[in-house]
Amino acid sequence: MRAAVDSGPVTFVGPEAAQARDRAGGELVVFVIEPCLAKAHGPSFQYCRDGRLIKAFSFETPYYRGGEEPDLLRPALTVANLIGPQADLDRDDNEGRIVEATTGFFSLPELEMP
Numbered sequence: 724m725r726a727a728v729d730s731g732p733v734t735f736v737g738p739e740a741a742q743a744r745d746r747a748g749g750e751l752v753v754f755v756i757e758p759c760l761a762k763a764h765g766p767s768f769q770y771c772r773d774g775r776l777i778k779a780f781s782f783e784t785p786y787y788r789g790g791e792e793p794d795l796l797r798p799a800l801t802v803a804n805l806i807g808p809q810a811d812l813d814r815d816d817n818e819g820r821i822v823e824a825t826t827g828f829f830s831l832p833e834l835e836m837p
Contacts, residue, residue, distance in 0.1 A: 734793050748773045754822065754830055763777060766818060770795070775815040786810070 751771040755764075764783040778796060779789040786806045788794065801807040803824040805817070814820075821834070822834050 752831060754825075754834060756818075756822075756834070768821070770829075772784040782818050785821060796825060796828055
């Protein structure tokens with residue numbers, strides 16, 4: 724799992740990210756891109772703000788949404804044809820499209836998928 728928190732001039736990555744968020748409030752974006760396949764967990768995404776889960780979904784089912792604002796990414800995922808009437812999930816690049824739509828929505832740097 725890779726997590727990052729931007730706290731002014733310092734970016735915390737990994738376990739320090741949650742600690743920094745708890746100290747200062749703020750936002751945490753988590754991409755789980757190397758999940759436990761033996762337990763059938765696919766890649767997933769979580770977005771927390773001020774210690775609350777705002778948005779979460781599995782890459783396998785981006786249309787099942789969780790969190791306090793389940794429709795937060797609806798516009799970005801709809802434009803990427805990942806949800807909605809034009810959804811096309813039969814492609815080989817779904818994970819990349821999800822990452823691209825999500826990082827674009829949050830103005831994050833490009834995430835390298837394994």
